[in-house]
Amino acid sequence: MxxxxxxxxxxxxxxxxxxxxxxxxxxxxxxxxxxxRNHHLFQPLLYQVATAGLSAPDIAAPLRHILDAQHNVEVRLxxxxxxxxxxxxxxxxxxxxxxxxxxxxxxxxxxAYFGNDHWAPFAPGLKTLDDAVRLRRKMLLAFERAEMETDPAKRDAWLNFAIVGAGPTGVELAGTLAEIARHTLKDEFRHIDPRKARVRLIEAGPRVLPSFPQDLTDKARAQLEKLGVEVVTGTPVSDINAEGYRLGEHFIAAKTVVWAAGxxxxxxxxxxxxxxxxxxxxxxxxxxxxxxxxxxxxxxxxxxxxxxxxxxxxxxxxxxxxxxxxxxxxxxxxAGKPTTPFRYQDFGNLATIGRMAAIVHLGKLKFSGPLAWWFWLAAHVYFLIGFRNRFVVLVNWAMAYISYQRAARIIFGDAHDERKPGGDTR
CATH class of the missing domain: 3.50.50.60 (FAD/NAD(P)-binding domain)
Structure with missing residues (x-):
């Protein structure tokens, strides 16, 4: 038998x-x-879907397709x-x-909202493709709402964006959102100037990208500020609601707050x-x-x-x-043999900030700026190809990224209500 x-x-x-x-x-x-979910997600580029640089299928593939030739595997949704x-x-x-x-x-x-789960409806995070599509909708609708708003104070609230948490995701979102406002959308509206949008990156700790060496984080902060991002460190957010957020003793009216803190x-x-x-x-x-x-x-x-x-x-x-x-x-x-301890091999750390702006830390090697950005791009080309054959898609995206054009700026669902695509009203 x-x-x-x-x-x-x-x-x-x-x-x-x-x-x-x-x-x-x-x-x-x-x-x-x-x-x-029925797909595997290349999460390092998830923020690009949220900021309309890539479409969802560009960074995900069905699990059944990936494993179709491996006959000892059954996939269950x-x-x-x-x-x-x-x-x-x-x-x-x-x-x-x-x-x-x-x-x-x-x-x-x-x-993780550090005991403040009631903030979640007002400050969505970014972990899944669903999150990315909803966040993209939220950010694009903010400019549309501002275009229609006649009250200056309410218009400013729509054009105020806050990213809470200055790890890689927060830095990448803030830098890319600033580029969208200042370059991609600059000539597309008639009643607002998207370049006047305020993008604020908030970090409770003393510096951005704390997993990197101090000198690189200083360069990252300078690159963010050059892009137009207002960087606030050393001050935690103390409250978030539908109208904005509280930073210390001050309340800032903002319709778009993104959680990237934990x-x-x-x-x-x-x-x-x-x-x-x-x-x-x-x-x-x-x-x-x-x-x-x-x-x-x-x-x-x-x-x-x-x-x-x-x-x-x-x-x-x-x-x-x-x-x-x-x-x-x-x-x-x-096989009846003993197991061995796991040992992580750290091949380096890299983060992109915006167009031609990134930082790279590889052992004793540290660099930033355009060279670091090209290194970051090459690394993601390599790993994405290892995941799926996405060379053409990624090259097209890179060219669009360099030219500031973002073709995935589609708002799904009814733009006249606040419900998320698919009938989710949360």
Missing amino acids: TSQPHHIVVVGGGFAGLWATRALDDPSVRITLIDR AEVTDLHPQQREVELGDGTRVRYDTLLLAAGATH VAASPLARALGVPLDRAGRVLVQPDLSVPGHPEIFVGGDLASVQQDGKPVPGVAPAAKQMGKHIARAIKARL
């Missing part, structure tokens, strides 16, 4: 889950990949709502359960019943398995990993490396 293949359930089709799945192309194992480690089962939204021999939990992260791990981590860190991530073993459950692995943004006294960053390269490591650990276990 032929034994059944070892069943691996992978929760999450992000970088960690997908890279582990692809590395386990072996007929001796059977994989069920479960995700509540479903949401995992609970975990049952003792029974080795995951529970789906419809109540059905899927049994596993080995589980990889890579469900990612969501927005992330929290998927609530699924709590279902494991194991110690978590302050962000809700699982404090994993050195091989990325769960304490007390060697059959469960955690990867990507859901894993809390310390290396040389510092946390492994929640970036795409780290998630990919975790996925590959977990695949090797599973193979070792099945």
